[in-house]
Amino acid sequence: MLIALWWSGCAWLSAQARPSWIDDPHQAYPSAAYLTGVGQAENRQGAADQAYAAVARIFKANVDSHAKDWEAYFLVEKRGSTTEERRLALETVTKVSTDKVLENVRIMETWYDRVKGVYYALAVMDRAQAEMALLERLSALDQAIETDVSESRRVSDAVLKVRKLRRAAKNLVVRDVYNADLRIIRLSGQGVRSPYQADRILQELEDVLATGLTVAVQVFGDHAEVAQQALAEGLVREGITVIAGTEDRERNDTALIIRGVTKLMPVQVHDSFFKYVRWCGDVELWERATGRVMGIVSGSGKEGHLTEREAMARALRALRRHLSSEMAPAITAHLFGEAELPMPAGMSGGCPRDE
Numbered sequence: 001m002l003i004a005l006w007w008s009g010c011a012w013l014s015a016q017a018r019p020s021w022i023d024d025p026h027q028a029y030p031s032a033a034y035l036t037g038v039g040q041a042e043n044r045q046g047a048a049d050q051a052y053a054a055v056a057r058i059f060k061a062n063v064d065s066h067a068k069d070w071e072a073y074f075l076v077e078k079r080g081s082t083t084e085e086r087r088l089a090l091e092t093v094t095k096v097s098t099d100k101v102l103e104n105v106r107i108m109e110t111w112y113d114r115v116k117g118v119y120y121a122l123a124v125m126d127r128a129q130a131e132m133a134l135l136e137r138l139s140a141l142d143q144a145i146e147t148d149v150s151e152s153r154r155v156s157d158a159v160l161k162v163r164k165l166r167r168a169a170k171n172l173v174v175r176d177v178y179n180a181d182l183r184i185i186r187l188s189g190q191g192v193r194s195p196y197q198a199d200r201i202l203q204e205l206e207d208v209l210a211t212g213l214t215v216a217v218q219v220f221g222d223h224a225e226v227a228q229q230a231l232a233e234g235l236v237r238e239g240i241t242v243i244a245g246t247e248d249r250e251r252n253d254t255a256l257i258i259r260g261v262t263k264l265m266p267v268q269v270h271d272s273f274f275k276y277v278r279w280c281g282d283v284e285l286w287e288r289a290t291g292r293v294m295g296i297v298s299g300s301g302k303e304g305h306l307t308e309r310e311a312m313a314r315a316l317r318a319l320r321r322h323l324s325s326e327m328a329p330a331i332t333a334h335l336f337g338e339a340e341l342p343m344p345a346g347m348s349g350g351c352p353r354d355e
Helices: 044-076 084-101 127-154 158-185 197-212 224-237 308-335
Strands: 034-041 105-113 118-126 217-222 242-244 254-267 274-286 292-305
Touching: 034 044, 034 127, 034 224, 044 084, 044 105, 044 127, 044 158, 044 274, 118 127, 118 224, 158 197, 217 224, 217 292, 224 242, 224 308, 254 308, 292 308
Parallel strands: 217 242, 217 254
Antiparallel strands: 034 118, 105 118, 254 274, 274 292
């Protein structure tokens, strides 16, 4: 947090009479026009930081009171998500909001108590300026949300529809947090109503994920059934509707096809004590309608133990973890437009190709 450069030593070492703003900042900065926070510490920076924190706590209390409502919006992010993961997602959004609000806070008064050796600082937020800044952000978010929702309802491509609805839902959550801040800044306590409701957009997203973006999963190779189950479970946790264990050539109701191959291979190394097994997996994402490869994700590793049997078991566990916890989220991030998968021509596979 930047502190005004006009602070000077004399400002901190000014008159010894205790300023009235330390105990009652509203005498100089009326609450009708300002939000204030007083901080104290053994050094200048610490006092300023504490003053900023005092203002931030005004908004944090409001965030905490609405946390349960906002947390529900993140359920669609990961169907198997833990409470901890949802809490962290919420904290990320609210921190962005708080940081933006505090951009309008300035250190307006400072004083050093020579007797106690304590620094004091007064942070002040101008309600009118902060309101104007928040209204600009709300307007920008409303435009982005309107564009994404409108386009999602026009396009027929399920992937594009999901990407736009997901982005609109996330922006609605951010908007709701900003709007809660606006209600604090305004003396009337009134915010700005959105033409869209997050829960309805999330329901649209859920409907598309359930019916329009179904995925057929097929894995071949070593321990194919176990690997296929691990990949399918990982995708389901990410919110993808999966149809596994069926010949995709016989299905016409899936939008995407995921085909993978896995291998477990003993590795000959010069080690008198340990046996090693290498695992690998290549997974390709196909668009059924066009037959286009949308991307590929690969992984490999090596596990060792005193016996080859246990090394093989460890390698299989590592492969399952990778399919579920690494490959599935990478595929989902690509579908949601948050990351790109490399194309086959741009990368070498994790598994060696048969001659």
